[in-house]
Amino acid sequence: MFERFTHPAREAVIRAQFLARELNQRPIGTEHLLLALLEEPAFTAPALTVTFDDVRAGITRLTGPAPDDPDEDTDTADREALKAIGIDLDAVRRAIEQNFGPGALQLAREKPGSGPGPLRRLFSGGGGGHIPFSKRNKKVLELSLREALRLKHNYIAPEHLLLGILREGQGLAMQILAERKVNVERLRAELTQSLNYEAA
Template sequence: MFERFTKEARAAVVEAQQVARGTRSATIDTRHLLASLSSTAGPAADALRAAGLDPAEVGARARRAVTEGEPLDAGALAAVGVDLDEVRRRTDEVFGAGALDRAGARTTRRGKHVPFTDDAKKALELSLREAVRLKDKGIDGRHLLLGILRADCPGGRVLQAALHDAGTDVAALRTAAERSARTAA
């Protein structure tokens, strides 16, 4: 299946590994995939934009969805007397806004393989099916996006929420992704 992925789609799948390492996740799910897809320039980001979304914002949302309640745990830090808000305020001041979160994403655990969850595998399979359905030869970022939308998965729910907040819906994004997939073919 991977031999049919375009360079960009393959890069997004590889980058999802990096996202997962950055967030210290034990597995890669569709939120990691969505985060890497939306931060890579290409057809997926174009489709998001065409549907009225800001790809960078979608990526940030996906990362947030992953890190909420994970390692940098404000509650646990408060229990030992560390005020994370205060730490954040100071690091924003010295290193720029959002520095602490960016630093987390950059701390990579090299060499450790992070496995895909079943729903992420399912989304990848569905992206192949979307490509077949649209009679496209290669699987690119748009097909991955359609696969994530098709699968019942956490990444899909992040997209749904983003679309909802932007006053649009899944159908609009699906149409945007399908249309651009057609014109590119």
């Protein structure tokens, strides 16, 4: 499945882990994936009438921070969870550095001397260890593949990830969207139309 992910979709999945860690929460849920999609510059969906701040506030209000479990081997657990859905972090790191050169994971927005950025921390194992994906979020990633296949696409873009969230329908992301009165049917239709336009 990994090879089907576009670069922005991969970035969103990776960023979801960083955002969950930043919120001191585990596992990585559908809400963290939604938050990561809203932060992805290449992703636009006018019918998604929520902002990054709306979703982040909703997550904090509904869940609060979860306590860390220092005894859990989160690095291994997360790598195994990602491998289960076809994402090998080491392969991603190698591919990025092969295509863009050593140090490519050092993001441009990082300030010199400020330490490693979120992607570098993720791949190097720093930044508090890895966090596993929830079963519901793994299901969303599987459903994003099904949405891509349904639309006869051989790739998974951020829009497919959001369609996976909508199709799963039960996660905290959906609860936040419902509370914010997002028109889910309109959003689904808009995402499908956008993907079909891109594929044409």
